[in-house]
Amino acid sequence: MIKIKNLHAGIEGKQILNGIDLDIRPGEVHAIMGPNGSGKSTLASVLAGREDYEVTKGSVEFLGRDLLELKPEERAGEGLFLAFQYPVEIPGLSTINFIKTAVNEVRKYKGQEPLDAVAFLKLMNEKMALMNMDKTLLSRSLNEGFSGGEKKRNEIFQMAMLQPKLAILDETDSGLDIDAIRIVANGVNKLKSSDNAILVVTHYQRLLDYIVPDFVHVLYNGRIVKSGSKELALELEEKGYDFIKNENPTINEPAWTR
Amino acid sequence: MSNELSTIEQHVLSDYKYGFVTNIEADEAPRGLSEDTVRFISAKKNEPEWMLEWRLKAYRHWCNMTIPHWANIKYPPIDFQDIIYYSAPKQKVTPKSLDEIDPELRRTFEKLGISLEEQKRLSGVAVDAVIDSVSIGTTFKAQLAELGIIFCSMSEAIREHPELVRKYIGSVVPITDNYFAALNSAVFSDGSFCYIPKGVRCPMELSTYFRINAENTGQFERTLIVAEEGSYVSYLEGCTAPMRDENQLHAAVVELITMDHAEIKYSTVQNWYPGDKQGNGGIYNFVTKRGICKGNHSKISWTQVETGSAITWKYPSVILKGDHSTGEFYSVAVTNNHQQADTGTKMMHLGKNTRSRIVSKGISAGVSNNSYRGLVHIGKNAADARNFSQCDSLLLGDKCGAHTFPYIEVKNNTAVVEHEATTSKIGEDQIFYCNQRGIDTETAVALIINGFAKEVMNQLPMEFAVEAQKLLAISLEGSVG
Numbered sequence: 001m002i003k004i005k006n007l008h009a010g011i012e013g014k015q016i017l018n019g020i021d022l023d024i025r026p027g028e029v030h031a032i033m034g035p036n037g038s039g040k041s042t043l044a045s046v047l048a049g050r051e052d053y054e055v056t057k058g059s060v061e062f063l064g065r066d067l068l069e070l071k072p073e074e075r076a077g078e079g080l081f082l083a084f085q086y087p088v089e090i091p092g093l094s095t096i097n098f099i100k101t102a103v104n105e106v107r108k109y110k111g112q113e114p115l116d117a118v119a120f121l122k123l124m125n126e127k128m129a130l131m132n133m134d135k136t137l138l139s140r141s142l143n144e145g146f147s148g149g150e151k152k153r154n155e156i157f158q159m160a161m162l163q164p165k166l167a168i169l170d171e172t173d174s175g176l177d178i179d180a181i182r183i184v185a186n187g188v189n190k191l192k193s194s195d196n197a198i199l200v201v202t203h204y205q206r207l208l209d210y211i212v213p214d215f216v217h218v219l220y221n222g223r224i225v226k227s228g229s230k231e232l233a234l235e236l237e238e239k240g241y242d243f244i245k246n247e248n249p250t251i252n253e254p255a256w257t258r
Numbered sequence: 259m260s261n262e263l264s265t266i267e268q269h270v271l272s273d274y275k276y277g278f279v280t281n282i283e284a285d286e287a288p289r290g291l292s293e294d295t296v297r298f299i300s301a302k303k304n305e306p307e308w309m310l311e312w313r314l315k316a317y318r319h320w321c322n323m324t325i326p327h328w329a330n331i332k333y334p335p336i337d338f339q340d341i342i343y344y345s346a347p348k349q350k351v352t353p354k355s356l357d358e359i360d361p362e363l364r365r366t367f368e369k370l371g372i373s374l375e376e377q378k379r380l381s382g383v384a385v386d387a388v389i390d391s392v393s394i395g396t397t398f399k400a401q402l403a404e405l406g407i408i409f410c411s412m413s414e415a416i417r418e419h420p421e422l423v424r425k426y427i428g429s430v431v432p433i434t435d436n437y438f439a440a441l442n443s444a445v446f447s448d449g450s451f452c453y454i455p456k457g458v459r460c461p462m463e464l465s466t467y468f469r470i471n472a473e474n475t476g477q478f479e480r481t482l483i484v485a486e487e488g489s490y491v492s493y494l495e496g497c498t499a500p501m502r503d504e505n506q507l508h509a510a511v512v513e514l515i516t517m518d519h520a521e522i523k524y525s526t527v528q529n530w531y532p533g534d535k536q537g538n539g540g541i542y543n544f545v546t547k548r549g550i551c552k553g554n555h556s557k558i559s560w561t562q563v564e565t566g567s568a569i570t571w572k573y574p575s576v577i578l579k580g581d582h583s584t585g586e587f588y589s590v591a592v593t594n595n596h597q598q599a600d601t602g603t604k605m606m607h608l609g610k611n612t613r614s615r616i617v618s619k620g621i622s623a624g625v626s627n628n629s630y631r632g633l634v635h636i637g638k639n640a641a642d643a644r645n646f647s648q649c650d651s652l653l654l655g656d657k658c659g660a661h662t663f664p665y666i667e668v669k670n671n672t673a674v675v676e677h678e679a680t681t682s683k684i685g686e687d688q689i690f691y692c693n694q695r696g697i698d699t700e701t702a703v704a705l706i707i708n709g710f711a712k713e714v715m716n717q718l719p720m721e722f723a724v725e726a727q728k729l730l731a732i733s734l735e736g737s738v739g
Contacts, residue, residue, distance in 0.1 A: 048694050072693035088691040092709030101705060102695035109696060141709065158695065
């Protein structure tokens with residue numbers, strides 16, 4: 001699905017990613033963990049195509065296309081979705097209008113006819129039931145005045161509506177209490193299939209109790225320094241990120257490859 | 259962040275869509291302004307003596323006035339002797355129906371997207387189309403006449419309903435009011451007149467499209483709307499002008515009068531030529547719009563979407579004279595490139611229990627300047643008056659300006675006056691968020707802008723709201739990277 005090779009990237013001349021290698025196949029759930037400043041969110045932003053970041057080296061292939069050549073909206077059209085750590089507010093723009101625009105823009109990109117009101121409503125009701133989404137939220141301005149939990153649930157609802165191939169969840173658990181985490185994670189799990197893949201970016205292990213990863217990667221100083229199964233996450237939780245440093249004083253071991 | 263500036267600079271405003279010239283022989287007054295010009299105009303229109311005297315009085319007053327400079331706008335001095343004050347399209351016979359109208363003129367309207375036929379048959383909107391100075395076609399007049407509603411050009415009203423015109427013209431905006439109002443009173447060429455009799459609810463939106471056509475022609479429109487007791491009318495004014503290199507002056511006067519329990523809703527969508535990207539050309543729009551809630555429980559509501567003109571100087575106001583009367587002002591003003599707008603409102607609370615509400619949304623892009631200037635005056639007899647004002651500014655890029663000048667005068671301590679103001683910027687974060695959902699930047703900006711302006715757009719009659727939304731998007735095309 002996505003093949004990241006030796007990816008180097010930075011912002012305003014500051015190098016943050018120092019050679020990421022990662023290969024995700026359909027049906028897999030990957031987790032990227034790491035301490036603050038290790039480059040987790042940068043990786044998510046670079047993959048989504050945020051302009052501020054500059055890719056200096058390496059390549060990313062997404063469903064056979066060169067991802068880095070595509071504009072952010074084209075990446076979305078190809079099926080890449082980013083659930084934001086801090087979803088933005090757009091006053092006066094209703095959530096439902098925003099989602100309808102997004103769904104139809106993605107359809108347009110794929111050469112499909114836009115959904116008419118009836119078809120859209122049907123899809124929406126279906127996904128709302130799936131997500132346990134409150135209808136009143138959708139008529140409110142996008143994310144304006146939403147609680148932390150509502151914002152994140154809205155992200156996952158959009159994911160359900162857009163049905164991406166690869167969903168990147170950037171710190172989706174940050175700022176949520178345990179109940180909210182459970183709700184959001186349940187939503188994600190319902191969307192999981194053998195056709196799509198999920199990349200969970202998180203600082204803490206707790207989200208991974210609910211969204212169980214097939215692979216866990218530890219990001220440190222802009223490189224993946226250790227990869228393993230879900231047990232690695234538990235080990236990290238127990239020992240803290242320092243153990244990575246202690247284990248690899250040089251942090252030079254070859255990056256994880258399949 | 260580093261990318262924002264360059265992408266904004268790269269992008270350019272789309273060329274003005276309505277830039278074309280209709281080739282019609284014009285019947286013009288000689289260039290310049292003098293008593294003779296005033297007499298020429300009055301004679302051309304076969305006006306009665308009192309009208310000419312009124313004009314001359316205004317002209318003499320204007321001669322002793324100086325052009326105001328208090329607004330936050332800059333422009334080179336206007337040579338008032340270099341303007342043609344009257345220009346009427348030449349027609350062999352006066353048209354009795356739309357079919358008799360010069361096909362060239364008809365095509366102009368079609369390019370503007372107002373097919374009179376369409377309007378007539380389908381939309382239920384009566385259009386009083388004004389090209390330059392003479393009203394060339396009035397639809398639905400017969401249907402309106404059945405209800406006793408008078409909707410006609412100002413020249414016709416002066417001929418056919420002199421008693422009404424004489425009673426009300428200049429009663430809200432006196433000829434001495436300000437420099438541009440005095441000028442308008444002296445040389446106004448045409449405009450619309452509308453009279454809604456007691457207890458009548460006008461069943462359709464009344465609408466006028468103004469159009470400035472001949473080169474170097476100042477357009478001086480005069481609109482007067484009177485709503486008698488218990489009546490209601492919704493009026494829409496839409497404006498487009500073809501592209502010109504030289505600045506064209508527009509100084510209109512609009513007067514509204516509501517009696518007891520009457521309501522006038524006046525909506526404007528203005529997209530006159532704003533000048534090119536370097537700031538050459540464009541319309542100078544100096545307008546005096548004022549309404550008076552004469553009767554108790556009456557209401558006047560101004561809604562404006564201002565996207566055009568090089569300069570906009572405009573303060574639709576309401577004098578709340580009747581007790582329990584209500585004034586509203588909803589405004590979206592967009593400036594891009596070198597446009598300058600100084601616009602707002604005046605709410606003059608004189609009666610008891612009067613209410614006013616001001617919602618102003620300014621959107622600035624390019625190197626433009628957008629100012630809100632508003633006065634809320636609570637007179638000493640205006641017990642329990644209330645005002646709420648909200649002024650929001652949205653900036654696109656970092657070379658434009660947004661300014662707010664709220665003036666509040668309270669002479670009665672039972673009044674409650676609230677003012678809220680915000681300034682925000684379209685964030686890269688907002689645009690990226692939309693991009694990530696598959697929405698391109700142009701569409702994203704349109705969504706954000708329309709969200710920002712929603713409260714005002716909601717006030718527009720439905721059929722024009724959609725058009726206005728598109729207009730907003732067009733005016734700001736390419737202003738964010």
